[in-house]
Amino acid sequence: MAMSVSLQCLGLIILGAILVQTIAVAVSFMYFNKALNTMQESFSGSSVSCLINANPHLDSDASAAEDRRSDPCWQVTQQLHYLIEKNMADKFQNEISSAMKNEPTGALPVASDGARVVPLPKVAAHVTGVVSSTDPPTAEGSRSSRGHMGERVRSWEGQKGLSFLQNMELKGGELLVPRAGLYYIYAQTYFRLPSAAETEGEAKGHMGDAREEDGAELVQYIYKKMSSYPVPILLMKSSRTVCWPRGQEPGLFSLHQAGTAFLQPADRLFVAVSNASAMEMDGRASYFGAFLVG
Incomplete structure (x- = not known):
């Protein structure tokens, strides 16, 4: 127990x-x-x-x-702050470099002497009027006989002064297209109309009776010629109605137009006007051109 x-x-x-x-x-x-x-x-x-x-x-x-x-x-x-700033800077630099490769830059290249150099398009032309020409523009009739309206302008300069040809040819006042693509086309024509007094004097000398006209119509055409089509195709048209100058000085007027069109190789571009005899063929006043944009 x-x-x-x-x-x-x-x-x-x-x-x-x-x-x-x-x-x-x-x-x-x-x-x-x-x-x-x-x-x-x-x-x-x-x-x-x-x-x-x-x-x-x-x-x-x-x-x-x-x-x-x-x-x-x-x-x-x-x-830690340094590493964060470095990573952010590297990231932004990579994004900027990628954007610069994919997007065209607005900065112009700099030549060795420091001057800005404007790069020309791969295909471009700017032709200017010639004051004295051995082949002045002549009337070519109406659409029924020549296939286009107005008088074709043939007196263009492609090598001197302000004009240039970049992988394009100028033949007989026509620009020859070398490759297919979308082109920006432009033209300006400058007119010098005589005064009303000169017009009335000429009418009296030829007809014995002066007829006073109220105005004149100025028309500018830009045509395209295709090897596969016999008739030129109208791309653009610009017109203006002006009054005859009443003083002693002639009247000065200009027509300008521009636009885009898809062109094929061997296509030809030319300019026609309603009254080529009144054109002022100054290279800074009358010109014609085109360049490839895409």
Whole structure:
């Protein structure tokens, strides 16, 4: 009996010791966990504060700025800022380089002497009027006989002065298209109409009776000739009705038009006007041209 009592007491003691040890371990775990959380929050707060407040430009005191530079936190944040700026600069540089390769730039190339050089299109022509010509424009009849309206202008210059030919040919007043594509075509014709007094004097000398006209109609045509089609095709037309000048000086008028058209190789372009005899064939006043745009 005494032995059984002693075994029971020993069991209770062991059980109590285990219980006390369990409680101690639980309390210790809770304490250290709380301490660890406190340290983690403190470290996180200090790290964020380090990243946010690390700004050497805010230090007005030189000694404080020097101390901050020796701070490891300041050094880490400055390195981080440098890496961020470098990555952003590289990214923007790559985007700009890609855009420059895919898009045409508006900057003009610079020659060795520093002057700006304007690159010419691959296919282009600008021909100008010739003041004196051995082949002046003559009347070619109506559409029924020649296939086009007006008088064809043949007196164009393609090599001198302001004119040029870039991979295009000028033959008989016509521009020969070398390759297929979309072309921008333009022309301007300048007219010098005699005064009413000169017109009436000429009428009296020839007919004996002067007839006063109220005005004149000026028309400019741009035609395309195709090797596969016998009749020229009208691309553009511009017209203007003007009054005869009443004074002693002649009247000066101009017609200008421009547009785009898709042309094939061997197509020819030419200009016709309603009254070629009144044209002022100055290279800066009457001109004709085209260039490939796409």
